Amino acid sequence: MELSVCAAPTYWREHGVPVDPSELAHHVALTSAQLNPLPKWRFGTDGQPIEVTVRGTLDATESGPLVQAALLGAGVVYLPSVILKPYVESGRLVPVFSDFVRRDMWLSAVYMQRRHSTAVHRALLDFLADRLKSAGARVRTAAQVS
Numbered sequence: 079m080e081l082s083v084c085a086a087p088t089y090w091r092e093h094g095v096p097v098d099p100s101e102l103a104h105h106v107a108l109t110s111a112q113l114n115p116l117p118k119w120r121f122g123t124d125g126q127p128i129e130v131t132v133r134g135t136l137d138a139t140e141s142g143p144l145v146q147a148a149l150l151g152a153g154v155v156y157l158p159s160v161i162l163k164p165y166v167e168s169g170r171l172v173p174v175f176s177d178f179v180r181r182d183m184w185l186s187a188v189y190m191q192r193r194h195s196t197a198v199h200r201a202l203l204d205f206l207a208d209r210l211k212s213a214g215a216r217v218r219t220a221a222q223v224s
Contacts, residue, residue: 106153107132
C-alpha cells in the first residue's frame, strides 16, 4: 500500500509546505508511534532510505483521530493513501512528497486454510481485496499456508 503525507490547506498556509522530507522534523506530526517514543517516518529517494524523527502533539493507535486532527489543521499525518484518498479528493487534505513516500507497506490476512476455510472468511477476504482495489491499492493474493 502506498503512504501519503498530508495536512489541511490551513496547516500548510500557516506553517509552510516543506520541500524535502527532512523538513518534517520541524512540523507538527500526528503520529501512530504506538510503542516507539521517538516516531520516525521513513521515505526513500533514488533507492536510498530517508528517516525523519518527527515530533507532535497527538499520538494515537488508530488512524481515525489522526485524520480528524489533520482535517482540523492540527498537524501532518503519514498514513496509507487508501485511508486519506476521500479527503485528498475533496481538497480537505493536501498531500506532499509523492515522489518520496514508501510503497512497500503490506497489509496481510493470514489464516490456516484447513482450520478457518469457511464462507465467512472467504467473504471477508474478498471484501477486503475489492475495497482496497477500488481505493487504488494494488492487491496481490498468495497461496494460503495449510
